[in-house]
Amino acid sequence: MENYFLILIGTVLVNNIVLVKILGLCPFMGVSKKLGAAVGMGAATTFVLTLASGLSYLVDHHFLIPNDLGYLRTLSFIVVIAAIVQFTEMFIRKSSPMLYQVLGIYLPLITTNCAVLGIPLLNVQENHNFIESLLFGFGGAIGFTLVLTLFAAMRERLEGAAIPAPFRGSAIAMVTAGLLSLAFLGFAGLVK
Amino acid sequence: MRTLYKFHGGVHPPEHKEESNRLPIAPAPLPKRLTVPLRQHIGNPAIPVVKVGDQVLKGQMIGAADGFISAAVHAPASGTVSAIEPHAVPHPSGLPDLCITIEADGEERWIERAPLDYRNADPDAVRLRLRDAGVVGLGGAVFPSHVKLNPGAPAGIKTLVLNGAECEPWITSDDRLMRERAAEVVEGIKIMAHLMRPEEVLIGIEDNKPEAAAAMQAACRGTGYEVVVVPTLYPSGGEKQLIKLLTGKEVPAGRRPVNIGVTCSNTGTAYTVHRAVNHGEPVISRIVTVTGNVLEPRNFETLIGTPIAEIVQLAGGARPGTTHYIMGGPMMGFGLDNLNAPLTKAVNCVISASPALFPPAPPPMPCIRCGRCAQACPCELQPQELFWFSHSRNFDKARAYNLFDCIECGACSYVCPSHIPLVSYYRFAKSEIATRDMEKKLAEQARERFELKQQRLEREKQEKAARFAEKAAAAAAAKAAAAASGVEDPEAAAKKAAIQAAVERAKAKKAEAAAKAEGAETPAEKIPQGDSDPLRAKARAESYAASTENNTDS
Amino acid sequence: MVFLGIVLGAVLGYASIRFKVEGNPLVEKVEATLPQTQCGQCGYAGCRPYAEAVAAGKAEPNQCVPGGDNVAKSLADLLGVEFKPVGGGEGSGPKPRQVAFIDESTCVGCTACIKACPVDCIIGASKLMHTVIANQCTGCELCVPACPVDCIAMLPVKENIANWKWHYPVIEIKKAA
């Protein structure tokens, strides 16, 4: 139990996938101009990432490892992810048009979020069991959502700032991400 | 004692009322020339009803109210209309506006003045009287009183609030008025109360005007009206703040006091109501405080239309060191560029400003988000956020943070340690947003008309096609008769010829006009030259172009 | 692997046919942002076609000249792309508003301008003088070339007290600098 809790804290804060593990930066930079969009992206990612993390564990342990097909890992994970995204999109489109309105446009973007592949690969690397994999995916996604939301709010505020011309736009966003990452380093050591 | 409520924030700048409130109101002499703007109130400007050269009597209507939200303007003295043209007016833009200039003949011949027995008259007749007497709110917004004094709300009016707070520093005109003419003010209140039928009448006066409060109290004896002394805290005279102070009610955002059964009027307005109804005198003068860096600060009862320069002279003229003049109080007033501008109903104070009295603001620093402005804002806004968004032209956000609830009181700028002219940013953002909204509306209308036109064209095309098909059938029948000739449709040919002729004619006319006007340069000038008098035509064209914007309802 | 391939292929093939693009709500939003001048300066036959092109990603959002940078910026925000000023180069505010003015003494009543006006704001009948309803004129200038006698001019709307706007506060601190 405590172990699971630590995994959550660890992935959300200490080893935040964006700021410390450096994964998922493309959506982090791309979908953080508006707070609303950031929240939507976070929600969509949370859903897909958790699912991908769990499913790829199953694929790895019930298909690849028994057949000694480790070299097909990348290939099969990416296929699984693409399928999940596709199914999710179709599913919520049918079942909840409301939800689709909110998350629909972000779903396709998730395929190119490298965290979605990175987390399953890290699961393999760190030998997580099924529950741990799920939590790792979930925690990672929550961490992603957290910093994405903070970051989007900051970027909205920066719109009015007297930033020197060359730094306006993505440059200052990068600097901000850097300082945010610096702040998150403060969590180091919280979970060993 | 009535329980007083509190509004958030507020500031207490040095009062500087002593300078001008010691001496009684002095009548101002008649100036030689009076310039009466047609736009002295919110709503449509008045329409001139006299011509250049006309003789007018004192108090004669020279501009009639145009529509419901409008008010009349009157000749402040008898004399001759010498001009009806744009003239400098006291306005923050510094732009001229249409005015009627009257050369006073010094005879002071009045129109016939008839009191109206308001108690027995139809309320609408009383309101009509107010409108034709040009009675507007003198508290600042110059809103036509006949519109306001209408208990339109279904629930009726519960409270009539008389605003005698005069919370701005330096100004003392209401103070002196209440001290000296309390009885007449109360007469005006009676008329207002008669029109509104409120359950209670409250007169709010700041505690730095004990004499005025005492005088009003005395005058109110037996009327049931209650004089309430409120703490001196700017902007307690703001309508919404005063209502909150006195009744504890908040006027909902974007609504008017009538929506919560309250009406608020300035005490000076009450006085003019009394003069208009009980004496038949239209609003041709007002009490104005002349203070600041002048020799003898004092209040004067001055005719509308008197040039500000002369008003300054009344107080002995400006002392050396005067750099500019402020119309209104130092918190909400604006700087005046042109002293030729005349006094209007809206001007309650003229301040001669010198660097000693009004040190120029140091250059603004960036906002450090200290939050002092938010602590001072009577509307409980977050001025620093409004500034952030207005400054960066993020208008959607500015609106979302309730920019339009800002009453532009200036309390925030007053306390800002960075000396940022916050209100200027809010005004900029507000007018920018308003323009965009209007443009949006116009665009929407344009789109609708465009689509209508498309539909119409489509329909016409179909009809034409149908007709053509019919015709074709007919033509086929008559094919044998019609020899295949190259002559085109005679109808079309005739039309073409006619147009050609017209074109020739027009060209000739134009050449003639061009010869007369000697050298037309810009196309804008080229066009009106067809008119017999090129200059007039140009003026016409310009005023035409300018007129487009005000016709769009607000 | 093969199995996954089959499943995925089938699903995608099905999905792509099943959910062919439905009406794009973006178009409406884009159109609502455009000034509806219908002038065609964007290179499209009016605002709607331009809106459709923008929504489909076929046109840059900085082509509407009357809208100026304000519109370009709103569109860029809407589409989530980097804002580029109108005309590529130096930024431009919206064009100062102007309206068409028909010199009635020269007008020959040919109705050519009526046909040209996309928003039907010229009134007049054949062979009679025509007048522009100034309020409704979008200033698109389409009527100007249509007139055979050159009697239409575009007049800038002059600033007066009624349409005056508060300016952006610029406080000069020259002496200090």
Place this chain on the structure above:
Amino acid sequence: MSTSILRHASTSAGILTAFAIVGTALLAVTYLVTRPIIAETEKQAKLALIGQILPRSQYDNDIIKDAALLPPSAELGNKEPTPVYRASKQGRPYAAVLEVVAPDGYSGKIRMIVAIKADGVVSGVRVVTHNETPGLGDYIDIAKNAWIRIFEGKSLSKYPDRDWKVKKDGGKFEHMAGATVTPRAVVKAVHKSLKYFNANRDNIFSLPADSPHP
């Protein structure tokens, strides 16, 4: 309509499947080609690492082959069976290389290999992975500092238990000022592994070689 969808879908599926099959085949070929090379490289890497603490000249067996799995033990700090590599010279046990984990580093686990000669003397220690603070705790890494060599030649008989501490705690082991947590953990782990070795020496050398997957 629906049949055409089906046909369409099955075409798509067919093409996709074809690509999948070709791709997989390509991968399989590459895998088969590279597998031995990868295995060899890994072995060389391991040998090189061990070679740092146990000179190749000192033994003559294939140390990678002669490996056995040890059951998890608290002294080694691991929770899963870990390999022990045994070096022998002319058939006589010469030394063992243990994989040891120090769980209480400043920021997490420190993984090390410890080579202990048959007589219980440390031949060498290397840190394999660690997360210690760069510039502070990372002097345990041979790439940064030679500190880790202080264990060479140390044994339980040379130092009694109370000396197996950093100087600050009254022991015999040097440490850098301002970073005592890390060396404390390392010293403790080496100490425990020595004890483990002493207690299980016979077992270690007599376990059958099962050449666990490296």
Place this chain on the structure above:
Amino acid sequence: MSDSTISYKEIIWNGLWKNNAGIVALLGLCPLLAVSSTVVNGVSLGLATALVMACSNGAVSVVRNWVPNEIRIPVFILIIAVLVTIIQLAMNAYMQPLYLVLGIFVPLIVVNCNVLGRAEAFASKNPVLPSMVDGFVVGFGLTLTLGVLGAMREVFGKGTLFSGIDLALGESARQFVITVFPDYQGFLFAILPPGAFLGLGLIIAGKNWIDQRASKKAQMQPAADLPPSSVTA
């Protein structure tokens, strides 16, 4: 973009500067930031990416006419995944130390949006050779950014350049390591993730600055850069 009008010059200009994947398009950022703590790491991964992109673009261009539109993307992803895995296996076999350093960022080339993006935007519409060039150039643009960022971080962080080159080129290459500041304390910030973000921010700003200078239109809205009192002296 018809086949005949592709100018290689334009491809190169776009890929290396104008639309540089790392600093303008802001795609493929994770590997960019994660592995750029030294020049060697950065450039190696960059080259691996460029290689994948060249091959994947080529492969996509070859098959582009056989693939129905709706399964275009999955097919491309498949191709890319296969290529990446091949590179991964090859690196593991021949450059194992480097492979271990780069860690999961090698397989993550699969989800690098640039790879799919170029396949989709360019290769699926163009013949093989330009596609391969395009793929390589875009990848090389990324490599350049990685190299610059890596150099910045390495010099500031460690005071060296090309450290770890032995991982890529073997032990004998160790002599190429340059020590820029001898006796350097090491500015760890530059090596850690925050330094990566900040460094990239600086590079982007540098590019903006150069661009703004080049086209004199650095006319910024006065509103944004100046304090409330626009200094218009």
Place this chain on the structure above:
Amino acid sequence: MSAPHVLTPDRSVSTIMLMVLGALVPAICAYYYFFGPAILISLALASVTAIAAEAAMLRLRKYPLKFFLFDGSALLTAWLLALSIPPMAPWWLIVAGTAFAIIVAKHLYGGLGNNLFNPAMVGFAVLMISFPAFMTQWPAPLMLSQHPVGFTEALQYYFSGTLSGVKLDAVTMATPLDTLKTQLQLQHAVSDVQQMPIFGAFGGKGSEIIAAMYLLGGLFLWQKRIITWHIPVSFLATLILIAAVFYGIDGSRYASPLFHLFTGGAMLGAFFIATDYVTSPTTPRGKLIFGAGVGLLEYLIRVFGGYPDGIAFSVLIMNAAVPLIDAYTQPRVFGHNTKAE
């Protein structure tokens, strides 16, 4: 000539900054008294660097130097940074930290009023993660030191990196927080650890008095209405509350609330750092949330995290949340949500 035409006479940005600087003086005096003159060198170094960096950036950005250079904010950043890092550090450490704070954390964002992160704390955090060795070596209180360092000696150390005769170790030691943390890891009880000479009555020896001086200065600022009570109170209250809970659970492993209040940067943080206008929320509710957040993180990092004190990181993390907090804690505006008719 825009309304209003009158302005508060008594307050400008520079007077505010000067008052805050003034409020730091008692603590600096105490610092001098307990830890020697080195702090003065740190302050001077930081001040010079800050002014130079500020001037350079203003010049580059073409701002008029006159108004901005002497607004006092750069000086304040410098002082707060200098007070947070150990005196007796090499000169380049202070210079690098201050320059980073002013250039990156302040001016890249547009200078005064525009920065998202507290510049001083950015400087501190950068130094902490980059040079932890220097950042954890604090001089011992004079009364505990075998070798009290004088002014010239300190100066010599700053620039040459050596002390004549003694090793630096002789004059520095781990701080109370640090000591407590390492000793607890060795399974000592809090009460035993607190018997060590470096501990004072309830905090560290000497440093508890400095903390009290910060408290004094903070109260002065509050009395002058330069800061509001919200942030300090919610910060300290949260810290006390959490510390009390853990203290209650196991008093031998968790130090008392009083200890937490008077050690490390808690007081400095509560009154001078978390209250920085620019980087804290402006709404009252936002301030309470912000303060509580800083307090919570401060305790977490201090007690469970890797760094000896968490004030810098907790402030930075909460800085990042400020725009979000501000957006969601907007107070009700006059006339909104009233029960209209």
